[in-house]
Amino acid sequence: MREVTVELGERSYPIYIGEGLIEQAGEYFTKHEISKKSPLMIVTDENVASRHLSKLEVALQGAGFQVVSTIVKPGEKSKSLSVFEDLITKALEAGLDRKSTIVALGGGVVGDLAGYVAASYMRGIKFIQVPTTILAHDSSVGGKVAVNHPLAKNIIGAFHQPELVLYDLSTLQTLPLRDVKAGLSEVIKSGLIWDAEFVDWIDNNAERLLALDEEALGYALYMGCNIKAQVVSQDERENSLRMILNLGHTIGHALEAVAGYNELLHGEAISIGMIGSARLGVKLGGSEEIYTVTKRVLSRMGLPVGLPEHLDIDAIMEAMLHDKKFSEGTMVFVVPTAIGEVIIDHSVSTELVREIVEQLKQEAV
């Protein structure tokens, strides 16, 4: 079992990473003083429920917790204000009080949604994440929770840190290959912004990771969580440093919005976005290696590196204007200066970004 501590003063919390942790959920929750007197609500989606929900319910009920479960539809569409409202209603009906806890069992969508419910219900109650995807390693660090608005992603949300994260690697064994690849996209991002050696390690271990080798996966997720934890500890509210975690996300979010949240998975969209950022890095004076290594690692992981032909450039540019990262009219980009190093550039021109996006159409998809 590996453990990462996210250091945030009195809001610090541990991420436990290992095999079979769901079966031990009762002990972990007890250790962290989760209330057994107040009802606890598990939020999960239909796909995850059929595989893991009863296991978690049994583990918690066995330890004396009062468990109610709510199942939402899988997919990004559940990250809406209307599903958020449904969950608040269910929490009220189930009698959740200020000492209650909400548990997110699932991937990033469930984590963001349930986390925002926990942040808002009675102005904030306890929250625990039990991630069941690779991608969710990313959202399990740093307390960013949110739902989407038809005009922009993650625009309605809060910072709400969990009490603990229970990352059971066994749940990853049943993931579809496409989700595995997309999840590893954020792991690669962590390397690209922070640790060239780790990028090298990923490059050499791509096949083990895609084969869901437990040792390799455990290490990669530990590293991904650890890098993000270091960044978030220094800048919880994303005033400065934390922005580097958005490498590839400005373009990526726009692609998701334009393609529709179903055509491109988040990890795929930011893979293409990271190629754009790498090109930008080279354009702004960085070594050509930034581009070649970024492209090699992402390709090796089977991730898309070019723009789907039918996506409209104007629509992508328009979507970027709604992005949160445009501060006071300036266009802000996370730009690599080498593998493992990035800067935040506040003065990237719209024209240059457009040029980069157009070039993405020429990449071999």
Added chain:
Amino acid sequence: MREVTVELGERSYPIYIGEGLIEQAGEYFTKHEISKKSPLMIVTDENVASRHLSKLEVALQGAGFQVVSTIVKPGEKSKSLSVFEDLITKALEAGLDRKSTIVALGGGVVGDLAGYVAASYMRGIKFIQVPTTILAHDSSVGGKVAVNHPLAKNIIGAFHQPELVLYDLSTLQTLPLRDVKAGLSEVIKSGLIWDAEFVDWIDNNAERLLALDEEALGYALYMGCNIKAQVVSQDERENSLRMILNLGHTIGHALEAVAGYNELLHGEAISIGMIGSARLGVKLGGSEEIYTVTKRVLSRMGLPVGLPEHLDIDAIMEAMLHDKKFSEGTMVFVVPTAIGEVIIDHSVSTELVREIVEQLKQEAV
């Protein structure tokens, strides 16, 4: 001009109380480094807009701020998730970014609603309150923001402290008498929980207050804000001490829910609730004076002290079960032990509360 500082470490902020402050809003906002590059959104209601909006817009535009204004319908019904969503949409359409500020111009409804938008938009942007009612002095201290759910009041919300509060006493001169009385109800509450001398002062100055004497009103609001600021500074997240601010609110909220948010104003409902608490205080061993003084001060201010005949006791009891203050199944009440002193009693029986509520029907309304 009077000033109260709400001490909350790096989230500390000032409340400026005085005449004609709206005309000086540009200077105050500039002094507090509110961005002039990012759009600023004023949220207000139809009634307040016709009286004060253009004054505030002119003051801010004159100082170089980019102002957009949004007007909601007056009344508690606007504190809904659907109006919240409309405001998020408007903020997006107006291009508000992470450096933008949301300004609440109005009473408690506008403050709570706009504050929750500011807390949630892009996971939290700056917030300023410009209260235009007496009651809003209460919500301007402590950062509690929320919207209602059909099943319970203030159930969806956050703690989000403003940058500053600009309390222009001139706006109070046009208030209907009923709102003046209801607003003073929370001022009386501040005295009852904290300061017997201030209760005495109110008792002796009720007529000046009802006549909107500026000196008396300025002092009463300063005291109300100041008492609340002292409480909130010690317990921002309402883990313990802050609960004393809920004197009269457990019954009061239930009355509002059952009567409908339009029949009873918040201040009227908690006036009746404080009579209930005073009776409880006497019942649990306090001096009879708790009840007589509480009733005299509230009556002198023209506030209701008994339950409207048609309200159903069962429905009131049921509504209380949805109240946030019921923690882990225990019934929690703020109980006066003397004028100016309260305790938090975690073991009040439902039967006793029912008896108190039934007695409220016998009070002269």
